[in-house]
Amino acid sequence: MKAFNELAKIPVFSIKDVERLTGNLKTAYSLLDRLMKKNLVRKIRRNIYSCVNPVTGQLVATRYQIACAVTDTAYISHHSAFEYYGLANQVYCEVYVSSETKFREFEYDYVFFKYIASRMEAGVVEAKNTTGVRITDMERTVIDSIRDFEKIGGFEELLNCLKGIYYLDENKLKRYLEIYNTQALYQKTGLLLQQYRKEMQLSQDFIDYCKGKIGKSRRYLLRETYKDNSYNSEWKLMVPKGLFDIMNQDGDVLV
Numbered sequence: 001m002k003a004f005n006e007l008a009k010i011p012v013f014s015i016k017d018v019e020r021l022t023g024n025l026k027t028a029y030s031l032l033d034r035l036m037k038k039n040l041v042r043k044i045r046r047n048i049y050s051c052v053n054p055v056t057g058q059l060v061a062t063r064y065q066i067a068c069a070v071t072d073t074a075y076i077s078h079h080s081a082f083e084y085y086g087l088a089n090q091v092y093c094e095v096y097v098s099s100e101t102k103f104r105e106f107e108y109d110y111v112f113f114k115y116i117a118s119r120m121e122a123g124v125v126e127a128k129n130t131t132g133v134r135i136t137d138m139e140r141t142v143i144d145s146i147r148d149f150e151k152i153g154g155f156e157e158l159l160n161c162l163k164g165i166y167y168l169d170e171n172k173l174k175r176y177l178e179i180y181n182t183q184a185l186y187q188k189t190g191l192l193l194q195q196y197r198k199e200m201q202l203s204q205d206f207i208d209y210c211k212g213k214i215g216k217s218r219r220y221l222l223r224e225t226y227k228d229n230s231y232n233s234e235w236k237l238m239v240p241k242g243l244f245d246i247m248n249q250d251g252d253v254l255v
Contacts, residue, residue, distance in 0.1 A: 003018075003021055003022070003031055003035075004035060004040055004041075004051065006021055007021070007035075007041070007051050008051040008060055011050060011060050011061040011062070011065040011131055011132050012044070012048060012049070012050050012061045012065050012066055012068075012069035012132060013049055013050070014047045014048065014049070015028055015029065015032065015047055018031060018032050032049070035051075039052060040052055040054070042059060044059075044061075044066055044108050045070075045106050045108065048066070048069050048070070050065075050066070059109075061132075062130075062133075063095050063111050064076055064080070064084055064095065064127075064130070064133045064135070065130075065131070065132045065133055066095075066108065066113070067080070067095045067097045067113055068097075068132055068133050068134050069132065070097055070099065070103050070113065071099045071100075071101040071103055072101070073099050073100040073101055073118065074097050074098070074099040074101075074103075074134070075097070075098055075099070075118075075124045075134035075135055075136065076095070076096070076097065076098075076133065076134065076135040076136070077096055077097070077098040077116060077135070077136045077140075077141065077144055078096040078098075078116065078136075078141070078144050078145055078148060078152045078153065079092060079096060079145065079152050079153040079157065079161070080092070080094075080095045080096040080097075081096075081135050081136045081141040081144075082141060082145065082153075082161040084127070084133070084135055085138065085141070086164075087161045087164040087165065088157070088160070088161055089157055089160035089161070090157060093110060093111055093112060094111070094112045094113075094114050095111060095112070095113050095114065096114050096116055096152060097113055097114060097115060097116065098116045098117070098118045098119075098136070099115065099116075099117075099118055100118045102115060102117070103115055116148075116152075119179075119180070120176070120179045120180075122140070122175060122176065122179060123136050123137050123139065123140030123172065123175075123176055124136055124137075124140070125137050137172065138165065138168065139168055139169055139172035139173050139176060140172070140176050142162070142165070142168065142173070142193075143173065143176040143177060143180070143185070143189065144176075145158055145161065146158065146185065146188050146189050146192060147180060147182075147185050147188075150222070150223055155222060158192075159192075162192065162193075162195075162196055163196065163199075165196065165199070165200055166199060166200065166201070167200060167201050168193075168200045168201070168202060170202060170203065170205075170206045173189075173193075173206065174206070174209065177189060177210075177213070183213065183214055183215040183217060183219075184219050186210045186213040186214050187210075187214045187219060187235050187236060187237050188221060188237070189210055190207055190210030190211055190214065190235055191221065191232065191234075191235045191237055191239075193206075193207070193210075194207050211234070211235075214235060214236055215236075216236070217236065218231070218236050218237070218238065219236065219237055219238070220237065220238045221237045221238065221239045221240070221243075222240060228240065228241040228242075229241065
């Protein structure tokens, strides 16, 4: 059991980790085979394993630790990052995994691990108090989710997540917006974060910064076809009627 106890300290491991314990590759495979037959170790996918907690019968590894072990550059992003931070209204059966290296999407224990191409290196951090989890910081999570909400999570769930955020670093937001550098993203980000400006402790300067980047093109907030759209001249966006109420006296948009 000594080898098992050592492996149990590693939430997700490969055959190389076992080889480091045994000092020999052949012995490592033999040990791994014995542990799997005793249901002390389970294979998640090719060369990704995790120990089983003998008390609960569950894997030592969480879905997030599994996701981050898929490639050397894998990290949690988008709605899955909101889930990790405790902001999601719903916990999905999918985990969204950004990576510089493409991988084949897979399912384990009814959880689907979905690949998203990594668009930048900035804004990826090691999760606090959790081994082996890399994740987008809150600001990057917000920008990514606004950028891709039509593909991941949906608009209503995005708003539910944004409502729970009580602070955002403006400099980080600007950095990620500048890396993506698309007018539509500035428009959507400005419109949405203006609504929660006070709660997120964002300055009017940040809102004005977004306004200065939107250009002259008119766009739709949502791609779906709505019969009743109204034009928001401030952000040059077509917004479904009823989605936002009129401005209040302080200049903040209310849902």
